[in-house]
Each structure stands twice: as C-alpha cells, then as structure tokens.
Amino acid sequence: MSKALLYIEYTILALCLSTMAIITFANVLSRFIFNFSIAFTEEVTVNLFVILTFVGASIGIYKGAHLGFNLVYERSSSFNKKMSSIIIGGLIVLFFAIIAYHGFGIVQSQMDRGQITPALGWPQWVFTLGLPIGSILCIIRTIETTVKSINGIKNESVREL
Known part of the structure; x- marks a missing residue:
C-alpha cells in the first residue's frame, strides 16, 4: 500500500504543480501581451497550493x-525511544x-449553503476537500512511520543483545 499511496501522492503533486x-504563466503572458488578466488563475492557484x-x-x-533534535533520543534506552515515538506519533x-x-x-457547511467560488462558479467544497483528505494522508503516513520506527527500535535492541 505504501508504494501505491506514494505514487498517488506524487501524481497529485505533479498535477497540482x-x-x-x-495557468500562472498564461496569466503573466496575458497581462503583458494583451493587457488582460485571467480572473480565475488566482483562485485555482491558491486552492491548489493548499x-x-x-x-x-x-x-x-x-x-x-521534518526537523528534529536527536541528541536526547539517540542516547535514550530502547524503551524510552519506543515511548517517545508513540507519544510523538499520537500527538501528530x-x-x-x-x-x-x-x-x-x-x-x-459549504455543501449545505451551496457556496461557489467567485471566479469559476464551481462548488467551493471541491477545493476545500483538499484539507481533510490531505490530513488523512498525513495520519496514514504518521502511523506508518511510527510503526516503522518502533520496529526499527525493536530490531536495534535485538542486535545489541
């Protein structure tokens, strides 16, 4: 699942970027050549950026x-490493x-009110859906990383014996 999810994530990133x-380049050309700005580009760009x-x-x-300070973690016992990995993973x-x-x-709320985007007239919830979906992806990856970390600590402690 991890490789398939990584492929999906990279595809989403490539499409968004x-x-x-x-559209940003087209808008810049449009402004300089035709002295006309394409109205929807800012709306789409901001929502895709989220x-x-x-x-x-x-x-x-x-x-x-992510950035981290490993000095205390690296010098801890395997039990403390496991506990800190679980606590940090749980908080994330x-x-x-x-x-x-x-x-x-x-x-x-946006679906109930029928809120639409100003320039395109699309349902606003289509763009806002990126927030909870992205959060769910982060939850999946955090759980996966925490489990890998705990298994790595177990393997480390077995090798030390």
Whole structure:
C-alpha cells in the first residue's frame, strides 16, 4: 500500500504543480501581451497550493524530512525511544485528526449553503476537500512511520543483545 499511496501522492503533486505553473504563466503572458488578466488563475492557484501543501507534508512525514533534535533520543534506552515515538506519533495523529474533523465540517457547511467560488462558479467544497483528505494522508503516513520506527527500535535492541 505504501508504494501505491506514494505514487498517488506524487501524481497529485505533479498535477497540482504543473497546473499552477501553466495557468500562472498564461496569466503573466496575458497581462503583458494583451493587457488582460485571467480572473480565475488566482483562485485555482491558491486552492491548489493548499492541496500541494498537505500532500507534500504527507510525503515529508513518510520520508522523515521534518526537523528534529536527536541528541536526547539517540542516547535514550530502547524503551524510552519506543515511548517517545508513540507519544510523538499520537500527538501528530491527534493534530491532523482535529484538522480533518474541522475540514470535513467546513466541507459539509459549504455543501449545505451551496457556496461557489467567485471566479469559476464551481462548488467551493471541491477545493476545500483538499484539507481533510490531505490530513488523512498525513495520519496514514504518521502511523506508518511510527510503526516503522518502533520496529526499527525493536530490531536495534535485538542486535545489541
């Protein structure tokens, strides 16, 4: 599942980034050549940037690309390493679960009110759905990384014996 999810995440990133680059470049050309700005580009770019951020965070969690201070962790016993991994993983899952919960609430509210985007007239919830979906991806990756970390600590302690 991990490889398939990574493929999906990279595909989403590539589509979002390429779409953002193309429409932004087209808008810049349109302004300079025709003295006309394409109205929807800002709306799409901002909303795609939210999706890009959360999916990128999910990949960052998977790759362990976050900043960390390892001195205390590395010098701890295997039990303390396991406990800190579980506590940190639990706090990250809780954080993204709160974001996902409130994100789904916002999506539901936008669906109930029939809120549409100003320039395109699309349902706003389509773009807002990136918030809870990205949070769920981050939760999956955090659980996966925490389990890998705990298994790595177990293997480390077995090798030390």
